[in-house]
Amino acid sequence: MEGNHSHDHDLGFWRKYIFSQDHKVIGIQYGFTSLLFLLFGFGLMIVMRWQLAYPGQPIPFIGTWFGEDRAPEGIMLPEFYNQLGAMHGTIMVFLGVVPLAVGAFGNYIVPLQIGAPDMAFPKLNMSSYWVYFVGGVTMLASFLMPGGAANSGWTSYPPLSVIATTGQTFWLIGMVFLITSSLLGSVNFIVTIIQLRAKGLTFMRLPFFVWAQFVTSFLLLLAFPPLEAAGVLQLMDRLAGSSFFMPSGLVVTGQALNVSGGGSPLLWQHLFWFLAHPEVYVLILPAMGIVGEIIANNTRKPLWGYKSMVYAVIFLGFMSFIVWAHHMFMTGMGTIISTFFQTTTMIISIPSIVILTALFISLWGGSIRFTTPMLFALAFLPMFGIGGLTGLPLGLSATDIPLHDTYYVIGHFHYVVAPGTIFALFAGIYYWFPKMTGRKMNEVLGRIHFFGSLVCMNAIFMPMFIVGLAGVSRRLWDGGAQYAHAQPVLHWNEFMSMGAWTLGIFQIPFIMNIFWSIWKGKKVEENHWEATTLEWAAPSPPPHGNFLTTPEVYRAPYEYSVPGHKKDFIPQNQPMEA
Amino acid sequence: MKELLHLPLDGSAHGLAIDNMLAAIHWLMLILFLGWGAFFIYTLIRFRKKKNPVANYAGVKSHLSSYLEIAVAVFEAVLLIGFAVPLWAKRVNEFPAEKDATIVRVVAEQYSWNIHYPGADGIFGRTSISLITDDNPLGLDRTDPNAKDDIATVNQMHVPVNKPVIVRLSSKDVIHSFGVPTMRVKQDAIPGQVIPLWFTPTLTTDQLVAEMAEQFQLKPEGTSPKLFEYIALKDFIAKDSTVVLKKGDVFSQDVVKSLLDAGVTQVLAAPNVTTEIACAQLCGLGHYRMRGYLSVDTKEAYDAWMADQVSQLPQDPVAAVK
Amino acid sequence: MELTHAEDVKKHVRVYVTVFVALLALTIVTVTISYLNLSVVPAIIVALIIASIKGSLVASYFMHLISEKKLIFAALILTVVFFLALIFIPLLAMSDRIH
């Protein structure tokens, strides 16, 4: 804070804040952009939930803004519903959560936690943000295309996606940018973590969050390129008239399609899920990392079973590459291949259980402080538990028969990504806010945000299991109103929508809190939470180059409440004799 | 547990095995969740800062958790090897003999299900995409001798009860998914491929409907509005022996009044259809309304339906092709 | 690789030239074989073996993989494992289908 701000005032406004190469500025750019996208993605869902609750009724207030070709007289058309659904999924996953978890937290925290002055390749870091930004803008621009945005689901299965409107081309181009950005970022993270660790910071002394980011980066590095390839192939199908994913003999609305044929729609699914299954662990691992940090800090004791957690994360990362076809059980799989994927899917649930168990047991014997970040981190555990456990019946092909592509699946993954990952990300924001700004976020607003969100999230997603078990398909414009088997559960749609809208209201205290705290929040010391990891040894906010003196590490990451020690924490960089 | 899950009615031979497995796995999930949940809440209360101001550096020493993890793994393995894999093998490998089964081709398109029966000769006639028209969505070549007796319907699938059904599934345009919740089957319809699936219906649609029936109290005003979406399960005949409502008809305010006049205060009614083919894969803007009907009939009713279809067959096959 | 002396480099240059000649030779071999009209399977096997030899020569000598640090090997082995999964599992999935 008082220290010499090395050379960062030489840079002009543009180089300092816009085209900055400082990992902290880039982290914050990522953070704000991705939060805005999250809010936007949520906004799409708020509109969609109206249609689900009151099918075919005009959307109040804003219905007429969408125009005649999307919502004539405020009534949402099915094609618009499909656009909103596809874009909600895409935006939440690729423009919201991944950039927030990896781009923002990874960028800001990882170099600090390993005692590095910056990322290994600052220019590359800057370009990955801007490539992400371009990808995001491309995605958004697709709403303005004739025919609107992509409308074939976030999974973009051909042939539907190949015969879809122009929005799909934008989706593909946007994805190529987003994937490229992630690739550049992941190279940067891996090199940074391997090469720039401070002296004494061995791999087994890395904070759990860094481990999570490290494994995540490998997932990004090796799983994303196949989707990039698939995206190129689909672009060729759409623009150059090739038939990679188009079989022979297609007849669309009574007209034989004039393509050479010979392609395979399932090829896309393999390439897509080869990415998209590891992708879901990209969504969850950083979240687990954040939760681990916060739990250690707020129980004032080391994480229980740190080593087993690390091995579990590595194993999880590895396994996540060979479970992908559990999304494809209904595509006509034989016994051998389905047994293979069922087995790997069951195996991959074990490391998750190991990590969760370790986090639970870490609570035992602690001196638990219920700060706002801790509340979110604690809520993550059972919420992820529900999401993860409901993955099990989906992972067995026989029980997947009645559940596949129903709201049960929607419930399953929202429990892991919304009250799971999103809560962990909220926890991270509350926890590291003091490091980023030197000020603390308001606890009262934080608690309102927490309890409101917790109740609403469950109100939205718990009924989805009921609806799904009743056999109601997902992606239905009218939420299933046509179907007799949906009648007994139809009334839940309104309830879930109410939950979603109320959830929106409960985000207001959070948004207020962020902006208020940036300028007016209570000023706090650099190690406000009395934490042990290296980021707290830097000033708040850290200057360009991060540390005033080169840090050196002497011990494991979470030396809290060490017996015979005066204070209840020993920072990693504190020399032995102190 | 099975009751708690509120699964749709099951009218198939293999459905029970799936439902039981679903129940078993939900038991595992519930026990794990409650076990951990109890531990979680107890820990939060017991070790809150006020109660436990100084944390214990070492924490839990026992290896109980490892045993627990192993137990979960074992349970999963049992479910997998003992139930999931055999069940799947039965679904995809052990097809019933074709001669003992009702064989139907189903060709999905945006947004309907084309149902194709081979007719009396048991052989599906030739189809060609060049013959596809609005009247002939299957592109059936009626000049082919095998096609002369073929029956084609749209969205109406009839099968006899207690006899295995083999569906040969494909699609004309995009990927759809043939899901019948009450039969516990689901299979993607992928263009360019023919994928078979099979099930044995054990309850007729009428029996299933009867199981879904609900009692309604009739009141002069304020009868549950749900009733007006439901159908009658039997004929209602007033004192003067005029028919107020026939079996299968929908209720209306007037009907309710007449029924009350006739002294009827409660009725049994059921949803209009129960055995539906629901498209489960996003296939475009009409995905939500891509609904077909599966009618499971008694042998007699099925034969009668078939005979009726046969009687409607075009007499001059060439003219039918046009 | 840590090359400090110009002498060492000279030695390497000889290796580069040898590899270069081998690559050209193998190219000619594989093209010649392709005109022999072998049946499909042996043709594919031979062509892929030759390509793999050429590929390993480039990787080992031009890219110095042969004397590279084990960290890089670890990353590459991981990549190769997933690469093989990506190639073979979809193939297996395509061949093991309900029919």
Added chain:
Amino acid sequence: MEIPYTIKARPDTGLFNAKLGIWLFLASEVMLFGALFSSYILLRIGSVEWPHHVLDVPLATVNTAVLITSSITMVMSWASLMMKDFKKYRLYMGATVLLGFGFLIIKYFEYTHHFHSGELPSHSTFFAIYFTMTGLHGLHVIGGMIVNSYFWGPGSKMWKTEPERFTNRIEVAGLYWHFVDLVWIFLFPVLYLL
């Protein structure tokens, strides 16, 4: 604080940052082309017939030789820097760029020939995969040439100020360039010969 190990290797890993970085990047490229090869195999196995020798083999053989030659000039340019011979470096690097250019020109003739005979991606799966794979490879060649030209021209100023760093950069650029060559070594038999 400065970012460490940009020039010198980190003792415990034995690597400088950019070298690790480029290898990781190449790993991801392996997966990118791996997905394309996987698609190729799947589509080919699923196809009814697959054309044989419809592409211009002699031309492609020449092109293979061109690319292999550019690989050795690339590695020689780095070796020249190691021997502190900047003039030779310029020579070899220049040759590498020119050979890359030659490769593209030959490719251009191949492409236009196919365009004129109507053999477009929409013609058949074979031509679709041919254009996609060689096109993507071609883009990689162009990318490499841009980098190499930069290091041949304006970027080479660094030799005067930070020779060690510059040598590292050439090594990294070389790794990329060899990889592009390596991909072609597989593309050539797979598309042209089989």
